[in-house]
Amino acid sequence: DVKVTQSSRYLVKRTGEKVFLECVQDMDHENMFWYRQDPGLGLRLIYFSYDVKMKEKGDIPEGYSVSREKKERFSLILESASTNQTSMYLCASTDRGSSEQYFGPGTRLTVT
């Protein structure tokens, strides 16, 4: 059974903290994605990666960075968390040339 896992289901952090969200996939997929999901706004793409050490900005990269040191792992970093980054964060992966996305269970981040 293919799987995308995320390090935490729920996370509470304080304003200004550095936050790491981890995502691991076991499908040997080339492409990995980070989205945030907010009520009324749907899914918005933050960053994606099409290969190890490669990254591309999505629609809303401001305030975020990413790291992909290994093919199976894609990390989202909030350098200095702010309250407007309170959201549901979803990681996804796809095989090369495919648009069918496999999602993790999501991390609900609250920044206080």
Place this chain on the structure above:
Amino acid sequence: SQQGEEDPQALSIQEGENATMNCSYKTSINNLQWYRQNSGRGLVHLILIRSNEREKHSGRLRVTLDTSKKSSSLLITASRAADTASYFCASTSGGSYIPTFGRGTSLIVHP
């Protein structure tokens, strides 16, 4: 910007009834997908329809695509309480393999 927009935003039906959700998009597409999201969880891929296809079935799901109207519909037949979820359409266009998601339709099926 949103490529796909679902309609209605919310749908409430009784178990056993059919549920129909629509998706409209703005530009020519390569394919269109439908995903389901149970409350507080990740999205699950349901079905993909290519731009040269008009209809596709998967179990109780039926998807149609009308490229002349730039729209797609998802029909869930004989709905069950377990179908309660949000449903998203997502389309790819041009040379991109990255889908753009709509805002979703929230479906509630009452037992």
